[in-house]
Structure formats: C-alpha cells, structure tokens
C-alpha cells in the first residue's frame with residue numbers, strides 16, 4: 001500500500017468518551033428542566049458534533065426535523081452543555097485497550113498521524129494532554145475548525161494538503177459512518193473499528209476497506225500489509 005499518513009477519528013475510536021458526554025447531556029437537560037436519558041440512548045446520538053448531540057437530546061430522538069427547534073433554544077442549550085462538558089470532560093473518559101501502545105508503534109514505524117474529530121476543537125487539547133498524546137499528531141482538526149465536518153471530505157483533504165500528502169497516501173480510521181463516508185468521499189482507503197459509536201449499526205455495512213473488532217488487530221494489519 002505504501003501509505004504515509006494515518007488519520008484517526010477520536011470519540012469511539014481512540015477514546016471512550018460517551019460516559020462523560022452522557023453526563024454532560026443529562027446535566028444540560030436537568031438544568032433546562034427536561035427528562036434525562038440512559039447512556040445507551042445517548043450513545044446513538046453521538047457522531048455529528050456537539051450541536052447535533054444537543055439537538056437530538058432536546059427532541060429525544062436521532063432525527064431532528066427542520067424547524068423542530070429554534071436557534072435561540074438550541075444556542076442556549078448548547079451553551080449549557082458546553083459549560084457542563086468543560087467541567088466533566090476527562091472524568092470518566094478512557095482510551096480503548098491497546099490504543100496508547102498502538103499509536104506509538106505506528107509513529108515508531110514512520111507513519112505521520114493526524115486527528116480529525118467532529119468534537120468541537122476547544123475540548124480536544126485537554127483530553128489529548130490527559131493521555132500524553134499532545135505531541136503524537138502532526139495535525140488536529142475539530143468539528144468546528146472548518147465550515148464542513150465529516151462525512152464531508154473537506155477536513156481530510158485539508159489535513160492532506162497541510163501535510164503535503166495525497167489522499168491515496170492516507171488512510172482514514174474510525175468507528176462511525178461519518179468517518180468511512182468522509183474517507184470514501186476523499187478517495188482514501190478506510191479502516192473501520194466495530195466497538196465505537198455508529199448509531200447502533202455494524203460499521204461493516206459501510207464497506208470500509210477493512211474492519212477490525214479491536215485496536216491491536218488494526219495496528220497489526222497496518223504494520224503487516226503496508227510494507
């Protein structure tokens with residue numbers, strides 16, 4: 001394959017952040033006097049950034065119809081969520097097994113690593129720092145870093161351009177349809193991980209180049225197949 005750049009998704013791929021996201025969503029709902037939801041429900045609302053997570057929580061379902069929420073309501077709820085998540089973020093968030101070692105192995109093997117998440121960029125440095133990963137990634141983009149977010153190809157293409165790599169020399173690695181579609185839209189190979197957050201659906205249905213059930217298997221596959 002001869003790839004140079006590995007672009008990783010964050011939530012559901014490297015870190016299990018839903019326990020903190022769910023606590024922050026429920027703190028927001030409580031502050032607004034609304035019913036809270038179980039973590040297993042909230043998990044299926046993660047993937048399209050904080051504003052969509054907040055909108056889904058306000059309507060209590062994954063489909064948010066146009067005009068269902070007015071902008072002021074959403075702006076206020078999002079601000080309440082941001083305050084809660086800023087405090088909570090990191091409390092229960094853990095790296096998935098073998099991620100720390102695996103990322104370091106891939107760096108040692110000569111790959112450039114990048115991070116492209118739909119999470120607002122403001123939340124990212126603190127979490128990276130808590131795992132000692134702040135030096136690992138040569139480029140980091142959040143969901144609000146550009147006008148477009150995954151599944152749009154733009155953030156992936158932006159990272160390629162910044163790092164002087166073609167899409168054919170890059171692989172997009174993630175847990176969600178947004179990652180696989182973004183990679184496919186950018187003309188990249190894609191690797192899926194089955195353990196994260198994909199709206200309760202099997203990542204293999206999106207036809208990634210390959211899919212894995214754990215991070216160690218993904219790392220081994222890259223090291224063995226990309227000679």
Ligand SMILES: O=C(O)COP(=O)(O)O
Nearest residue numbers: 010011047048049117118
């Ligand atoms: O914040 C989200 O909606 C998901 O973030 P991710 O792109 O890192 O999975």
Ligand SMILES: [Mg+2]
Nearest residue numbers: 009011012176
């Ligand atoms: Mg994800």
